[in-house]
Amino acid sequence: MNSQTTICAQATPPGISGLAVIRLSGKDAFTIADKCFKGKILLKNAPSHTIHYGKFYDSDTLLDTITASVFRAPHSYTGENIIEIGCHGGYVVTNNIISTLIYSGATIALPGEFTQRAFLNGKIDLTQVEAVADIIHSVSKQGSHIAARQLLGGFKKRITAIRQELLSVCALLELELDFSHEDIEFIDKSNLLILLYNTIQTCRDLLNSFSASSVLRDGFRVGLVGFPNAGKSTLFNALLDKKRSIVSPIAGTTRDYIEDSLSLNGISIQLYDTAGLRHDSTDTIEIEGIEFTQKLLETSNLIIIVNDVSVSPVYSLSLYEHLVKLYPESKFCYVQNKIDCVTNIDIHNLNFSSIFISATQDIGIKQLKDFIEKSASENLERISDVLLNTRHSVILSKIISSLEISIQSLENGFSNEYVSIDVRNAIHFLGEITGEFMNEEILNTLFSSFCIGK
Amino acid sequence: MNNYDVIVIGGGHAGIEACIASAKMGCKTALFSMNIHTIGRLSCNPSIGGSAKGHLAKEIDALGGVMGVLAxxxxxxxxxxxxxxxxxxxSSRSQNDKDLYPLFAQELLLSTQNLTLINSNIKEIIISGNRVKGVLTETDDIIYANCVVLCTGTFLNGILYTGLNGIAGGRINEQSSVSISKNLLNYGFKTGRLKTGTPPRINRNSIDFRKLNAVGGDITPTPFSFRTTNVKNTLTCHQTTTTEQTHDILRKGFNESPMFSGIISGKGPRYCPSIEDKIERFSEKNSHQILLEREGLSTDSVYVNGFSTSLPRYIQEEGLKSIGGLENCIILKYGYAVEYDYFYPNQLTPSLETKSVQGLFFAGQINGTSGYEEAASQGLIAGINAGLKFLGKPPFTLSRAEAYIGVMIDDLIxxxxxxxxxxxxxxxxxRLLLRQDNVYKRLSQYGFSLGLLSENDIIKLNHREYLSEILVTLAQETKTNPTVINSYLESIGETLITSTTPVNTIAKRQKSSLKALFESNNTHVPFPTDSNLFDKAEIEIKYExxxxxxxxxxxxxxxxxxxxxxxxxxxxxxxxxxAEAREKLIKIAPISLGQASRIxxxxxxxxxxxxxxxx
Structure with missing residues (x-):
């Protein structure tokens, strides 16, 4: 890590666009920019937080007319001197400008390096670093809003509150040990139990918002399953509202599945078509490529079972029951496809609810989409004001199990030093979320999810 | 040409361990003491060990130190x-005969090879460049040495207080050494001021024991050292409590207490507070426990544990006489406070060598610690490292994960x-791993490699570890059934078993004992055992x-x-x-990110x- 260099990179996504922003950060940002920028005044003399119009040259060649925004250290995103160059979009102009900057003394930034510098200069803390990553990766509007709140430190406050409480518990447990000869009980056992149970509940609540968080981050995941010829692919295309004749298998997987996304009322929906279910002669259901399909279904928020109603309305019922048992956390929907192929079906005799559609005739597709949207927004309602990522959820699970062990120790009559080891562990894990506790692994995880220019 | 390889200054608990360790490692060692007849004195409490301190004493023993044997x-x-x-x-604790402890210590020192005892005051540490060269005695003799270990305890600029009268001196009746402090200040060492106190001693014959509760030792007393085969309880202590009246009397004298009136600027220990501190801080408690501990078998002097004070004499006397059983007590020695210099221990490396002067080591109270065990463990580590330094070998340090000694030194620096x-x-x-029962497993291999434990010692210790492992395996492999074991489980109030179960599964339960389980199950243990061995195995099973x-x-x-x-x-x-972190990092110069995280x-x-x- 060399903070002596001045780094530059394109901050807006690459590609064709009207405008692009190139960010230049480091102690020499102004002098490097002044080598190429010709405006009314030198940027090194410009006050902070001002914008200057001018021309950008590669020696004598005019590359573009640009705006240069000046941010002086420490009042900038990275805490260093920053010039943000607003130029015309497209590959050629941006690449030329960046090459010129590098020729003038800048170096190309590594992924996440701007944020890393912001962190190193004390501009943001680690939960905020994560929030920046979350905003970048956020697929929905709500998601970016919550990530933005996190950026302001709300999540950290909540975690810190839990941590403080556990720290005081620990201190009392320790005090009792240190003053064992004085025979004073500093903390009542039943109060301690209540406190531990409450903390576990708080962590569970946070954790529950994780699946909802992931909907915001990654979209609401809908898996289509069914036996061959039930019309899954047709339904898949009908839901996407496009004719997708060729499905491309995802490389590196053993089983073929197709994936695409659509947006329903602002919520991003990830749609998966799983393959590989078959009815065998003995009438038992096998899920082939078990690990793979399982993984897909496990992470699905909604599983749609596509049944060929022309064979029988209950043809896939055993599959449905089987999956409900396997994935109790998921929502289910039983879809009777090919309704156009049957004439007289007594839907009132079915003792389970299903949606009747025809994927080819566009019957009931709107109804099904409404159902998917309703399920997705129900899921989002569970979200509170925090957005958890996978790292947080893994740590929260660890905290819960540590606290559960400490409750077990208390209930089994183990003395304080055994109770406190797991409370201490929980405190340690909480510190991993807020950055109170630091190790290299955590740092790597934090900065690895960035792309260049952030 | 050096006179000695290693010089140790001060014959307290730190100095004793330091010079014996260095001598055992083959270094020609000298111990300088102001008065060799006071070497190894228990100047405060006539006891060794106690909560966490017992762990230190055991660790010293496991490394090949001598405190456990002397105790x-x-x-x-x-x-x-x-x-x-x-x-x-x-945690182990012993009460000790305060006359015998120093005698055994002096005897041991005199019989240690490579070690010379010298009765002389040291005026100056001789330093050249950034290297220690030797010492200058009070008679202006220069004695050269490769390494010097400073273990001068409270003797540096010590001032004793009883009431508002201060007299210079480390312990009562002994003079303090001012010149070493001055000498080292000239080399840029930074010092602070600390205080500690001691309670009065009273005559045993003046105590009315009829009113007091007797407090005895353990039914089966266990020694500190693996080298000791047998110890005995030959004395009982007595317990009493202070009263509201006592507190009122003592409060009268608060404005004459040097600690309260601000005459003593040094900070006192939070955990071993004076009686006036306790009254002030726990004002809602209307009585405090007092333990009367006789200081030895051939003395009538009784240590009034829990009554550490520096109040004026007449207040001490009046206060003591308001305590049950002490109505007519005769005071042999009044309580006093001592204020002394200490060197900020962040000037040391983990091996207790000073960062600025090569070959100079600090150990014990001089580093701001309190307690014999804390001093002795530092003495041992400093002595070992002085020896290693002379021998040209890398330093020996213990981590926080290995020993309480490691925790202490890491905290200090x-x-x-x-x-x-x-x-x-x-x-x-x-701490769940830093237990007394596994202390030899944790540390003795080090003691052996350093030359502080003999081959016989290590064979004996390893054998015991091996036997305990066999017991654990035996518990895993032995199955028991409801018929033979349920009556035992019922008797201890544990849930009965319904089918054949391995013994170690039941031993994991909080109330069950491995020994009793084996007995109820008629399991034959193919070697002689004792309760400690069973405890050891049981701990491994229960807390796995x-x-x-x-x-x-x-x-x-x-x-x-x-x-x-x-x-x-x-x-x-x-x-x-x-800015703060930068300053601290520069000052302490941590070796690893781990150490940096604890600054x-x-x-x-x-x-x-x-x-x-x-x-």
Whole structure:
């Protein structure tokens, strides 16, 4: 890590666009920019937080007319001197400008390096670093809003509150040990139990918002399953509202599945078509490529079972029951496809609810989409004001199990030093979320999810 | 040409361990004492060990130090403390004959090869460049040495107080040494001021024992040292309490207490407070426990444990006489406070060598600690490292995950304490693994490699570990059934078993005992055992889950400990460090990221900065 260099990179996504922003950060940002920028005044003399119009040259060649925004250290995103160059979009102009900057003394930034510098200069803390990553990766509007709140430190406050409480518990447990000869009980056992149970509940609540968080981050995941010829692919295309004749298998997987996304009322929906279910002669259901399909279904928020109603309305019922048992956390929907192929079906005799559609005739597709949207927004309602990522959820699970062990120790009559080891562990894990506790692994995880220019 | 390889100054508990360790390692060693007849005195409490201190005493024994042996030889009552808690915090404590302890210590020193005792005051440490050269005695003789270990305790600028009268001196009736402090200040060492106190001693024959509760030792007393085969309880102590009246009397004298009136500026220990501190701080408590501990078998002097004070004499006397059983007590020696210089221990490396002067080591109270055990363990580590330095070998240090000694030294050099440092179980993060029962397994191999334990010692100790492992295996492999075991389970109030179950599964239950389980099950143990051996095995079984989790924690600890910080790092150049962190990092110069993380004033953000910077 060399903070002596001045780094530059394109901050807006690459590609064709009207405008692009190139960010230049480091102690020499102004002098490097002044080598190429010709405006009314030198940027090194410009006050902070001002914008200057001018021309950008590669020696004598005019590359573009640009705006240069000046941010002086420490009042900038990275805490260093920053010039943000607003130029015309497209590959050629941006690449030329960046090459010129590098020729003038800048170096190309590594992924996440701007944020890393912001962190190193004390501009943001680690939960905020994560929030920046979350905003970048956020697929929905709500998601970016919550990530933005996190950026302001709300999540950290909540975690810190839990941590403080556990720290005081620990201190009392320790005090009792240190003053064992004085025979004073500093903390009542039943109060301690209540406190531990409450903390576990708080962590569970946070954790529950994780699946909802992931909907915001990654979209609401809908898996289509069914036996061959039930019309899954047709339904898949009908839901996407496009004719997708060729499905491309995802490389590196053993089983073929197709994936695409659509947006329903602002919520991003990830749609998966799983393959590989078959009815065998003995009438038992096998899920082939078990690990793979399982993984897909496990992470699905909604599983749609596509049944060929022309064979029988209950043809896939055993599959449905089987999956409900396997994935109790998921929502289910039983879809009777090919309704156009049957004439007289007594839907009132079915003792389970299903949606009747025809994927080819566009019957009931709107109804099904409404159902998917309703399920997705129900899921989002569970979200509170925090957005958890996978790292947080893994740590929260660890905290819960540590606290559960400490409750077990208390209930089994183990003395304080055994109770406190797991409370201490929980405190340690909480510190991993807020950055109170630091190790290299955590740092790597934090900065690895960035792309260049952030 | 050096006169000695290693010189140790001061014959307190630190000095004793330091000079014996160095001599045993084959270094020609001299111990300088102001008065060799006072070497090894128990100047405060006539006891060794106690909560967490017992762990230190055991660790000293496991490394080949002598405190445990001396405590066993002079011990008159032995007790395992905290037995109502889990085995990790069980701590040995002995009461000792304060006349015998120093005699045994002096005898041991005189019979140690390579060691010379010299009765002389040291005026000056001779330093040239950044290297220690030797010492200058009061008779202006220069004695050259490769390494010097300074263990001068409270003798540096010590002032004694009873009431508002201060007299210079380390312990009562002994003179303090001012010149070494001055001498070292000239070399840039920084000192602070601390205070400690001691309670009055009273005549045994003046106590009315009929009113008091007798407190005896353990039914089966266990020694500190593996080298001791047998110890006996030959004395009982007595317990009484202070009253509201006592507190009222003592409060009268508060404005004449040097600690309250601000005459003594040094900070006192939080955990071993004077009686006036206790009254002030726990004002809602209307009585405090007092233990009357006879100071030896051939003395009538009784130590009034819990009544440490520096109040004026007439207040002490009136206060004591308001306590049940002490109505007519005769005071032999009044309580007093002592204020003394200490050197900020962050001037030391983990081997207790000073950072600025090569070959100069500090150990004991001089580093701001309180207690014999704390002093002795530092003495041992300093003595070992002085020896290693002379022998041209790398230093020996213990980590926080290995020993209480490691915890203490790491705390001393990284944290800034404004009061005397005393060891506590709460200071050890890995305390479930730092137990007394596994102390030899943890440390004796080191003692052997350093030459402090003999081959016979290590064979004996390893054999015991081996036997305990066999017991654990036996418990895993032996199955028991409801018929033979349920009556035992019923008798201890545990749930009965319904089918054949391995013994170790039942031994995991809180109330069950491995020994009783084997007996009820008629399991034959093919070698002679004792209760300690069973305890050892039982702890391994019962707390297996906890032990495994701590081992996992230690793994993480070791990883950050092994992330070394380059020696030539320029903290001035890392702009993003906080000013406080930068200053501390420069001062302490941590070896690893792990050590950096424990420095007071270095925040997690500073640490992350450091991590990103050095990778």
């Amino acid at each position: 066993d030889k002079s011990g008159i009552q032995f007790k395992l403390l905290n037995t109502s808690k889990g085995p990790a915090v069980w 990284n944290k800034e304490s404004e009061e005397p440092y005393r060891i506590f179980t709460s200071l050890a993060e890995y 889950g906890y032990i495994q989790r701590q081992l996992a924690e230690i793994e993480t600890f070791r990883q950050t400990e092994s992330k070394l910080i380059p020696k030539n790092i320029d903290y001035q150049n890392i702009k993003s460090l906080s 007071a004033g270095v925040s997690s953000t500073d640490l992350a900065v450091l991590m990103l910077y050095i990778r």
